[in-house]
Amino acid sequence: MGEVEPVRAADVRAVRPDALTPAETLAKAEALGVSKAAMASGRCFLSAMLAGAFIAFGALYFCMVMADADLPFAAQRILGGICFCLGLVLVLCCGAELFTGNILLVCAKASGKVPWSGVLRNWGLVWLGNLAGALVAVALVQLAQIGLMNGGEVGQAMVSVAAGKVVLDPVPLFFKAVLCNVFVCLAVWIGFAARTVTDKVIGILLPISAFVACGFEHCVANMFFLVNGLVANAAGFGAPGAVEVAGIAYNLVLSTAGNIVG
Numbered sequence: 001m002g003e004v005e006p007v008r009a010a011d012v013r014a015v016r017p018d019a020l021t022p023a024e025t026l027a028k029a030e031a032l033g034v035s036k037a038a039m040a041s042g043r044c045f046l047s048a049m050l051a052g053a054f055i056a057f058g059a060l061y062f063c064m065v066m067a068d069a070d071l072p073f074a075a076q077r078i079l080g081g082i083c084f085c086l087g088l089v090l091v092l093c094c095g096a097e098l099f100t101g102n103i104l105l106v107c108a109k110a111s112g113k114v115p116w117s118g119v120l121r122n123w124g125l126v127w128l129g130n131l132a133g134a135l136v137a138v139a140l141v142q143l144a145q146i147g148l149m150n151g152g153e154v155g156q157a158m159v160s161v162a163a164g165k166v167v168l169d170p171v172p173l174f175f176k177a178v179l180c181n182v183f184v185c186l187a188v189w190i191g192f193a194a195r196t197v198t199d200k201v202i203g204i205l206l207p208i209s210a211f212v213a214c215g216f217e218h219c220v221a222n223m224f225f226l227v228n229g230l231v232a233n234a235a236g237f238g239a240p241g242a243v244e245v246a247g248i249a250y251n252l253v254l255s256t257a258g259n260i261v262g
Contacts, residue, residue: 019193019194019195019199020192020193020194020195022193024193025189025192025193026107028192028193029104029107029108029189029192030107030108030111030113031108032108032192033104033105033107033108033109033113033114034108034113034114036097036102036105036122037105037108037114037118037119037121037122038118039097039122041125044097044122044125044126044129045125045126045128045129045132046129047095047096047097047129048096048097048098048099048125048126048127048128048129048130048132048133049129049130049132049133049136050094050096050097050133051091051096051097051098051099051126051129051130051133051220052129052130052131052132052133052134052135052136052137052220052223052224053133053134053136053137054086054087054088054090054091054094054096054133055087055088055091055098055130055133055134055218055220055221055224056087056133056134056137056138056141056221056223056224056228057086057087057090057137058083058084058085058086058087058088058090058221059084059087059221059224059225059228060137060141060146060224060228061083061084061086062080062081062083062084062161062212063154063157063158063161063225064083064149064154064157065079065080065083066080066157066160066161067149067150067153067154067156067157068150068153069153077212077213077214077215078209078213080212080213081208081209081210081211081212081213082205082209084208084209084212084221085201085204085205085208085209087221088101088184088187088188088191088204088208089200089201089204092188092191092200092204093197093200093201097122097126097129097130098126098130098220099123099126099127099130099219099220099256099259100180100181100184100185100218100219100220100259101184101185101188102122102123102126103123103181103185103259103260103262104185104188104189105118105119105122105123106119123260127219127256130220130223131223134220134223134224134227135223135227137224137228138224138227138228138231141228142228142231142232142235147232147235147237152237155232155235155237155238156237156238158225158228158229158232158237159229159232159233159237159238159239159242159243160238161225161229162225162226162228162229162230162232162233162242162243163229163233163238163239163242163243165217165222165225165226165247165251166226166243166244166247166248166250166251167247168217168251170254173217173251173254173255173258174254174255174257174258175258176215176216176217176255176258177216177217177218177219177254177255177256177257177258177259177261177262178258178259178261178262179211179214179216179262180211180216180217180218180255180258180259180262181218181258181259181260181261181262182262183207183208183210183211183216184207184208184211184218184259184262185262186207187203187204187207187208190203190204190207191203191204217251217254217255217258217259218255218259219252219255219256219259222251222252222255223252226243226247226248226251226252227248229242229243230243230244230245230248
């Protein structure tokens with residue numbers, strides 16, 4: 001048998017199976033911010049559409065859990081939160097552009113690598129792209145008649161979730177949105193620090209499921225929840241007029257503002 005070569009410290013450092021350090025994660029966030037701000041408008045919009053659809057898939061998964069009235073409150077909220085994580089897992093693993101995650105472009109702005117014009121351009125394009133993707137998802141869900149599942153309870157849950165969001169008072173709505181994006185940015189930060197898909201999934205799980213379980217307000221998820229609830233309500237689910245366009249606009253304006261602050 002040949003001699004076993006000794007393990008060299010340089011080889012161990014090269015492998016680096018552990019996550020990035022906070023300083024390395026910040027450097028990565030700044031570099032990604034520069035890249036995102038410089039992205040071509042068409043590519044940015046299409047990538048944002050994907051993110052809007054991905055978050056909608058997670059939101060739909062959440063509605064499936066909420067349609068089971070037999071689940072205890074805590075179990076329903078926690079399980080729904082875990083299911084919602086699907087959306088951000090897809091966003092981070094596929095490299096799509098999500099408005100709430102892109103609030104972290106302020107890292108690149110703070111270091112002087114990106115001007116405010118670049119940040120605001122990205123936020124505007126991504127918000128609109130997320131909305132477009134959410135609307136496509138709503139159309140697919142309605143054409144597939146998902147609301148009829150479980151004897152129509154899924155459709156009732158879709159309307160119930162949306163109706164609860166349009167009646168929130170402005171102050172709690174705003175601060176629920178602030179808290180939401182604190183958790184989302186922490187999840188995205190963990191995703192930046194991760195080296196593998198497994199790292200990303202595990203790192204995302206707790207912060208995202210926590211904000212969903214606590215009922216915080218995510219503007220991109222609400223693009224799906226609210227419009228889907230509006231269409232389901234028009235199709236006969238829930239009380240007539242439970243979700244209206246004015247309520248959707250009200251929620252999206254305040255939840256977007258709160259997410260930016262968060």
